[in-house]
Amino acid sequence: MYRRWLRWYPQRYRVVYGIGMERMFIDRLAEVRNESGCVGVAFLLIREAWGVTVTALSQRAERWSPRKSTGRTSTQASNHGADWPNAPRGMAWRSIGQDARHALRALIKNPGYALIAVFTLAIGIGANAAIFSVVNGVLLTPLPFQNPEQLVRIWETDPDGYGMGFSPPNFESFSSEVTLMEEMVAYGPTSLTLTGLGDPERLSAMQISAGFFRFLGVPMGLGREFLPDEDGFVADPGAQQVVILDHGMWQQRFAGDRDIIGQTVVLDGVSRTIVGVAPRDLPFGSDDTDIWITWPFDERDLTLRGRHWLRALGRLRPEATLEAAATEFDAIAASLSEAYPESNAGWGILVLPLMDEMVGGVRTQLWILLGAVGFVLLIACSNVANLCLARAEVRGREMAVRSALGAGRGRISSLLLSESMLLAVAGGMVGLGLAWVGVRAVLGGVGSGVPRASEVGVDGTVLGFTTLVVLICGVAVGLIAALQHMRRDHSSALREGGQQVLDSGGRRHVSGILVVTEVALSLMLVIGAALLIKSFWLLIHVDAGFDRQRLLIATISLPESSYQSDAQRATLFGDLVREIGQRPGVANVAATTGLPIIGGRLTVISLPERPEEMLHPIARRRVTSDYFRTMGIPMLEGRSFNVGDQPDAPHVVIVKETLAKRCFPSESAIGKSILWGGPDGTEPFEIIGVVGDNKQYGLADEVLPAMYLEYAQIYVSEYMHLTVRAEGDPYALLPAIRETLRTLDPSLPIYEVTTMDQVLSDSVGSERFSVLLLGAFAMIALLLGSIGIYGVMSYTVSQRTQEVGVRMALGAAHKRVVSMVVRQGMVLALIGIALGTLGALGLSRVLSGMLYQVSSTDLTTFLSVILLLTTVAAIACYVPARRAANIDPLDALRYE
Amino acid sequence: MTDQPRAVKDHVPLTDLSFHILLALGDGVSHGYAIGKDVERRSKGRLNPTTGSLYQALRRLHDADLIAEAPAPKDPSTTDSRRQYFRLTPFGKRVFAHEARRLEILIAAARDKNLIPKRP
Secondary structure, eight states: OHHHHHTTSOHHHHHHHHHHHHHHHHHHHHHHHHHHHHHHHHHHHHHHHHHHHHHHHHHHHHHHSOOOOOSOOTTBOOSOGGGSTTOOSSSSOOOHHHHHHHHHHHHHTOHHHHHHHHHHHHHHHHHHHHHHHHHIIIIISOOSSSSGGGEEEEEEEOTTOOEEOBOHHHHHHHHHHOSSEEEEEEEEEEEEEEESSSSOEEEEEEEEOTTHHHHHTOOOSEEOOOOGGGSTTTSOGGGOOEEEEOHHHHHHHSTTOTTOTTOEEEETTEEEEEEEEOOTTOOOSOTTOOEEEEOOOOTTTTTOTTOOOBEEEEEEOTTOOHHHHHHHHHHHHHHHHHHOHHHHTTOEEEEEEHHHHHHHHHHHHHHHHHHHHHHHHHHHHHHHHHHHHHHHHHTHHHHHHHHHTTOOHHHHHHHHHHHHHHHHHHHHHHHHHHHHHHHHHHHHHHGGGSTTGGGOOOOHHHHHHHHHHHHHHHHHHHHHHHHHHHHSOHHHHHHTTTSOOTTOHHHHHHHHHHHHHHHHHHHHHHHHHHHHHHHHHHHHTSOOSSOOTTEEEEEEEOOTTTOOSHHHHHHHHHHHHHHHHTSTTEEEEEEESSBTTTBOEEEEEEETTEEEEEEEEEEEEEEOTTHHHHHTOOEEEEOOOOTTOOTTSOOEEEEEHHHHHHHSTTSOOTTOEEEEEETTEEEEEEEEEEEOOOOSSOTTSOOOOEEEEETTTSOOOSEEEEEEEESSOGGGGHHHHHHHHHHHOTTOOEEEEEEHHHHHHHHTHHHHHHHHHHHHHHHHHHHHHHHHHHHHHHHHHHHTHHHHHHHHHTTOOHHHHHHHHHHHHHHHHHHHHHHHHHHHHHHGGGGGGGOSSOOTTOHHHHHHHHHHHHHHHHHHHHHHHHHHHTOOHHHHHHOO | OOOSOOOGGGGOSBOHHHHHHHHHGGGSOEEHHHHHHHHHHHTTTSOOOOHHHHHHHHHHHHHTTSEEEEOOOSOTTTOOTTSOEEEEOHHHHHHHHHHHHHHHHHHHHHHHTTSSOOOO
16 A cells, blocks of 8 residues: 555655665554554554655655755755744654644635635535435435345336236235245335324325335334234235334324324224334335335235236345346246236236335436536635645745745645645535535425435545545645645746746646636536526426416325215215315316326227227326316317216217327227226227327326226226316315315315425426536536636736736737736636537536436537636636736836 | 765755764664664654655765665564665765764853753
8 A cells, every 4th residue: 555655756766765665664554553553553644644745745846846056965954944933953854733733824824815715615525525425325325124235126017018016916926936035025005094083184004015124124113013914915804903103103193102002093984903113214115104004905806917006025035136036027927927818918027126216216316416516626626726826926935935945845845735734624624514504405495306315414424525525625736736836946036036937837837727627617517507407497398288277186085984885986076076166266176086297097908990909008097077177188079078978878988189199090089989998808988089188197208198087987986186276376275175075074084285386396306406406516616617717817917917017118008908818818718618518518418318308419508608608707807807907007017 | 866066064964864864874784664763762752754754864865875775684583675774875974973073062162151061
């Protein structure tokens, strides 16, 4: 390891002394390890690293500009040791503490510079710490389950390849026949009504197999799990009267009562015994599961292979691989396909690691954001480096005096390094504070877009990362300043009476390079943000196919115990819709089993001419007659449902335009039939209407073909979503709706109340997250970049005051001076813009997965951003240029 | 490496660390680690150079031809083929002697003036 450090030294030095140094280091290491253990070793490493850095630098410097003979040799001591307060004689050793104290004093004497530098670094380091803590919590930390790498999510895939749930009998077949899986469990969300504890309340529930929590490897909060003979797969509904509370629910609703085990609650009219409390902070499913119950299968459920509604998890055996398990699953699927062709033909299995499934969607976004903050940090460091260089110029005279009096290059470079390390450490501490606040705020605001958000925090790994960043920044900035200092010819500075001689082009080159880098990086960031913003804008303004304004949504669910027949359910929903429609302020009202954007059930159909050819996936909705008018979906042909479409009348269906065009491309679909059916076989449905397309599963998705059934004609669902178009504020209608429902059935709660606008807004939560953050970073980059250009130009102007004065005294026009300064600055900026554009062209394809209807090389975006940056750069150059032009030639010449 | 002046007076006064290094080599041949320990001990902890700093000083003494690399001594119990050994050069001895004498004169003058206690 020490050998790698030694590479800092010039080749010749290494060849001669390298082996000896390495050996000495090893000897020292052994001694310290024996005497002081780990702490001593750590101290030694730090000291030695410092020593190597400093001396390597001065050795290199001596090679570049060999010390001019001043009549003394390098072994001689300085004659005036007093110029360096507190310094020991000679330059051979110093403690880090010494350097730090000296640097601190220098910084305190210049508070303005120090504050700006610390703050700039704090922004860069803080942003990095914040994003890294998100990346760490979401992507890098393994899931908090036992052996999480063995856990997989499993889907059945339909013949089109879409991932679907399991059907109960299929699940049983697979889990009993597979050998490479230790275990499989099924789970699925649902909701139940809680009564008997105040107002009826709708609770979110998760149905699970027995032993679910043991499968995950997390201990219960209290009590026990579901026993095997309570499992829905084997028990009859009579034995399933148990429930597990979720931890949050237990704390809030039941005040963490430890005697809760054994008490009963009434859910959907059935009394259940509480047998346990779930583990706390389980990052599973949605965060708002209130209770956990067993699968409520009846005998029929366990025979229907065609109803796919279970979600499944599996645990691989330690020696099995994912691919091997997938192959085995495929084989089992094939055998089931043969055994049950009507339900299983063409169905397969998809297996993915659980981690991928949970975080895969945001992985790209998060890494992109981390890259973006990396850019911001580079820009911040460049700014601070330029600051340091500028200050080093100012102290050039001071440095030159010290240098001539014998303070070696090593001394000065170690001083500069100490200063930059101090700045970096201060910036790091402030930055961590900013990060801590920032992460909380961002996740709180946009958290719905980020999975595992509860596991994100500023922990040890983040601190370690930040420390690393701080070290790199400190060393980088210090090195630039130190190297630059060493290349300069000090004697000339003394001779010229302090004014910096212009042939020290080295400094201008370095700061020029820094400016170009800053501009290029800013450009890339701003282009990325602009692309995302444009994409987001297009996304939320896409035509969803329906009118989203003032639309209130609510869900009603009917418990099986009180509503056992289709007729009962049809009556309730029908009455509800009718009564609400008569309330003031209601423009239209309808009910549906599936809302746009959120989705609904998928099914298959076929045409009478070719009954064996399955068409899927087809979305299926059951709606009341006013649905299309309420939603603002245009009826293109035919009619909507009416009173005549009763269960005993001919079965009718309304289809979407896409479906009509697909099945009947050259003629009207009205009057034609499609075949659809449940487990009892298919039957023909006459098409009576064609409606306009509307988005099914998300704004960015393509339109899925869909069919609409009259809600009561075939089978009435236990739950429906109410859609109410309000004339004014949708939420103002809520009391009236609740009251209507109460008059019909006081035990029914209304839940998931929201508006369509909110639903749409939530659906783009993760895109919004990226846009906001990347936009913020781009603005910071732009700001820092323009400050950088301004700073450099302004400094150059002040350094060249003398030259400018001379020019003006000799008759140069005001304008020429201004244009000269601006031209020099713009040259740098334009180089940066050109490089940045090339970089953006190359890198923007990384974003292409996140862009909606925007190409990653969108011309208008690129051109507008280039224009923006050119303008900003021009302003940043112009302001100092004007100052140059206002210089009084006499003042300038007088200033020596 | 050879363009350093050969006149003794051009190498004095010696820096603190250089003096200690030459003193440490007065016992004979030694290597980096031992020199470092010697310096630290003799200066009672005041001088504690890092490996880098010590070797930098060694290099300067080497360039000035005050010390030279030496082959490892024959005693197998204390040697290691990877240790780098140094010794004083005759020129180095002369420079050191010159410096020591200069200091001696100064110390004697200080004693005459009662600035430091006379030898018992």
